[in-house]
Amino acid sequence: MSIDITQFDADDRIDREQWDDHVRTSRGGTLFHTFDMLELIERHASADLYPFIGYKGQEPVGVFPVFELSKGGISAAFSPPPRMGIPSMGPAPLNDGHLKRRKAERRLRRFVEGCLESIDERIGPRYSRVCTSVGVDDPRPFTWNEFDASPRHTYVLAIDRDPEDLKQSFSKSLRRYLDPDEDDAERFRIEERGTEAIEFIHEQVTARYEAQDRTYTVPLEFLLEAYETLPAGRLRPYVGAVDGDLASGILVFEGPSTIYYSAGGGKPDVDFPINDLLHWRIIRDARDRGIERYDLCGANTKRICTYKSKFNPDLATYYEVERGTPVMNAVSSLYRRLR
Incomplete structure (x- = not known):
């Protein structure tokens, strides 16, 4: 039986709830696939959202949100769109956990190919780029359709552990700052705040x-x-003050089981390990809320790896896939400079 690809009806509240249910049960679903988030991204990316969903008969087999950006009459397709700080998106397969390898691969291939056909029909992009989530570890349905695939990496830290055991897994150079003495403890304050922190x-x-x-x-x-x-x-801004003055801050997005580093934590203008303490507070708070993982990001940049590897996270792989005509090489190069 073939897989039918349709565009999701965003105006139907019941359908929206079903979409988010699909995202929650998919191995590739993330916070960034949820429909409220997709609509928010659409508004601020100046893009048009195409929320594709595939069915085999009555059974949903995957969701795949795609954004169209158009300049000068030339369209490009993205998932996620550029310039928004969204780490990954792409296809989120459904109901394939019980399938044997052959059937699971065939279903994923047909679903992705069906979505690509719909993208070509409705958008006609001259350039396309998709970054899969870490739950989708097979880029071949794209490479078999003339996409170039490159492995990318992120750091994922399991935080659903005893805090002391978790801390002991960190590097010694990091641990020494997480139990400040009494004098240092009086110097800093870490809080989750609101819009002023953002x-x-x-x-x-x-x-x-x-x-x-x-x-x-x-x-x-x-x-x-x-x-x-x-x-x-869904978005949590943490700030740290040293000697009464704000010194640094970190933004994290939060899904049902994973928090995602978004921004912040650069080198503060203080001689104090405030960023280490910010991350540690974020980890402990999230664990107390039942969160299982912290996606630290930053594993593709050598300079950032040096710091974030101190948390002893697992290295997780996702894929960047691209397809475009030669005249769109400039679009690809521009995008890479801006992301």
């Missing part, structure tokens, strides 16, 4: 990028709306 972190990250001749492209308005309109706790 503005502080965004300003700090922007300045850090500018100092490196780079541009931080995530819109402040996107982060503020995420905090104000998504369900409580």
